[in-house]
Every structure is written in structure tokens, then in C-alpha cells.
Amino acid sequence: MAGKLLRLLLLTWLLLPSGGAWADPVVIVNSRSGIAVMSRSDVINVFFGRNRQFFNGIEAQAIDLLDQHPLREIFYQRLVGKDLAEVNAYWSRQVFSGRMQAPLRAASIDEVLKWVVEHPGGIGFIPLARADARVRVVFELQP
């Protein structure tokens, strides 16, 4: 009985905190890009198209997710505290003033990984659990 309870507690301890953390979005770059870590400002500047270059001169090639993907809302909420409507309003200003195009949007995490792996300056966001050796986690977005 006591053993069973202990096992249940252990399982809860294992699952609960990590279960949340594993779904947290993280920003990833191509592991050969030479980028080890980024600040929140760096990430904002790249994903809002304000800075198209990493500190080492490599062109930043951002990939976003479609609105329908639940991670997109979580990502922008945690990055800048903005709704998707506000993010889309921002991009409508950039696009229709002729300044710049929004980053391409992937439909799935697999597509994001594929983009980041295939582009030397690729940068995207995925759940922490999906990060593998081909990419490097440079920023974590905790709640």
C-alpha cells in the first residue's frame, strides 16, 4: 500500500512539473549557426522583422507558425504579452506599407524543424520536447 502510494507520488512528481515545461515554447536555431544564446530583445527583433541579422553577420531566416497552431498564440503571449490579433495588425502595417513581408508560416512543428535544419540562419520556435541535436535551443519562454 505504502509502496503503491510512493510510486504514485513519484510518478506525479515526474510528470507534473516536467509535463508543463516540456510544452513550453523554446526558440531554436540551426546548430551550425554559431549562435549559443539570445536575449528576449534579440528574439523580439528577429521575429518582428526589425533585425534580419545575427550578431555574427549571418542572415536570420525566421519561420513562424500558422494562426491555427496553438503554439503560436502561446509564443507571442509569452514573448511580448500580445494577442494574435495584435501581432497580425503589426504585420498588416509592415506588409501594406510596403516595408517588408512577414516570415513564412509553417503548418506543423516538423516543418519548422525542417526549415531550421535546412537554412544556416534558420530560426523558429517549437515545444522544448521536440528539440534534437540538429538544432540549438537559444531562448526559453517560461510562463
Added chain:
Amino acid sequence: MAASAGVTCLMRAQFIFLLPGYRLAEVGRWLLFVLMLGLASLAGAVETEALVVHGFGTLGAVRTTSDQVEFVRDLSQASGAGRQWRSDVDSLLGLQANWRLNDDLEWVIQGVSHHRYDGAFRPELSWAFVKYEPRPNLQMRAGRLGTEFFMLADSRQVGYSFLTVRPVGDFFWYLPFSSIHGGDVAMTVPLGEDLLRGKLFYGQAQGRLPLGSALWEIDGSPMGGGYLEYQTAFWQLRASYANIRFNHDLPFAAMLGSPLPAAVEQHLAMSGKRSDYYSLGAVYDRGPWQVQVMLNLIDQQSQAFQSSMGGYVLAGYRIDSVTPFAGLSRVYSKRRTDTMNSLLVGRLMADTHADQTTFILGMRWDVARHLALKAQLDAIRGDEDSILPYRNDPATGRWSGRMNVFSVSMDFLF
């Protein structure tokens, strides 16, 4: 009601296109517009890596509490709203095609149909330029392009991109020109975690300003300018300067029905005269907060226009999908002494006076993806002779100076 009235206006524009004897270029323009519309609606938005066709639009209705003057969105409109609801002041439809040739080169074409200087809804080519990016943070454009005379000035038509129903009048009324034929170059330099951005532009203005039943041509007037901007994660600070040298005089003869004495024409000449535009802007955008503070100073060389100062503060706070906002704007122009001491000259010079404060209260509701509904009250409190911002003002050049403006709009992207 607003929606159906807006559609009627667009349909009226369609009928104009069907009139026989219409200029071929006009027909071509409409055909291109309709073709792009078809393309865009076919698949929601056509999106491949190379070609993107998409659009934006607004259906709006506005009325005021005064029949003494007509309220317009900006000075490019010849008529506007009174006590009756009008849907043509703010309603518009825009379409844009972006065609990427390779990593460095892109074509952009945009057409907008809106209530223009002659009251028609004929689509106009707002942008048609090629963009070249030789390096990631360096951008050059050439062709017909939008100008950032003031911060946010090149997205004045895209209602979905801002909080209010229309850009704040006391600040933006004075810009009847929306594009130039020319070029610009923009550069971004990272400074630690912040960014420094600069832009220079030069070209010939595109635009016409309706004055009474006459039109003042601005087309071809050389203009140039630039800005310097400092951007942190949540702040954007900008100082900008621009000038335009007008190449046509005001159409006094057409406005008044008879030519003015040569000496008066000379005194009020616009041709060859320069206007300088200085502005400062700050935008704070973080979490639920959006705050804008803008100031401008317009120095008019010609005796026909009064130099002015304008500014506004606007703040919005989002609660779920609703963002209530409040603001305050002010414009003031300095009277000139009429050195000719003539009644007529004095009257003409008084015509460009503005001295008023506007209290703004409203809300934006993001009802669905790419769809926002807005409602807004502008309480205008000004001098009796603050008439520059209005149309069809009384012959006396005076009105009560006070009115409330009620506006509703639906802004969308597709």
C-alpha cells in the same frame, strides 16, 4: 446599415466604370483591380514563396453634430460628413501583390479604391516599386512608393493596423499626398540589444488637393526627407524631417470664379515655395498597453498657408479581445499679418487657420481572425475660425467650432 451603405458606394463606382466613353486607362485599372480581387478571394490569399496577393479594407460610417462644416478623413477629400451618416469618408478597399524574384529582389504593387478628391471611388495605384536588399539590414526601393512624412503615415489606409477608426486628424489632415515617384534607402544598425534605423527618401509627390470646386495640383512637386529611429524591445522613438517644394500655384481663378489681381497672385504664390515638416514620435507597445505620443511642426514658406503645430497622445489597454482607447489631439496654426491690407487677401489667408482640441474615446473589438469592429467619439472643441480641416465651410469663415463626431467601422484583411 454601415455595411450596406459602403457596398452601395463601391457599386456606384462600378457603374462609373460601365459608362461609355470612359478612358481606356481607367477601364484597364479597374480590370486589374477586379482581377487581383478575384485572385485574392479565390484562395483566401494566394500564398506561395514567390507570389502573394492579399488585401485590406474598411467599411465605415460617420456622422457629426454639425451641418455648418463637413468632416473629412484628410484634406484630399472634397466633401465629408454632416448630421447625416456617410459611409464614403472611411470606406476603402486595397489590394496588394508581392512578387519575389529572388532573395534580394521583390516587386510590390498596391491599388486602393477610396473616396478621393473628385468624390469618385476609382482605384488608384498607391505603390508600384521594386525593392532591393543587397544585405539583410539594407533596403532600397524605387518606383511609386509610400512616404513616411510622419511616423505611421505610410499605413494610414490600413485600418486593421491601428486602434482608432482613422488616423488622428489634427495630426494627419495636412498630408494630401500619399506617394512619391522616386526612391528611398533604409538601413538598420544593431546597437547591443537595441536598434538604430535610418531612412532617406527623395522623389516627386503624387496628389491633388480639392479647394472648393477647383483642384490644386501637387503632382510633380519635388519632396525629400528622412528619419532616425531608436528601437528598444518595447519603445520606438523617432525624429523625422521632410520638405516639399510646390510647383503649382493655388487655383484662385477657378476657386473664386475670376482671376485675382496680379499683385495678389504674386503675394499668395505657392509655386517654388517650400514647406518643412518636422516631427517627433514615441510608441510604447508592451503587453496590453499601446501608447503613442506624436508632435509635428509645419513651417510654410508661402503666405497662403499658415505654419502650424500639432500633436496627440493616444493610449489603449487591451482586455481580452476588446481594447478601449482614449486620446487627446491639438492643432494650432499661427495667423499671418496681411501686409497687403486687403479684405480679400485677409479672407483667403484666414482660410488656412486651425486652432482646435479633440478628445477621443473609443474601442476596438477583435471579433474574429483578421476582423475588427470599432466605435469612436471625437469631441472637437475649437476656435470659431478653425476651418482648415473642414470642407464646405460657411462663407463667413466662421462656425461654432464645436462638434462631436460619431464613427463606426469594420476593418478586415484578406
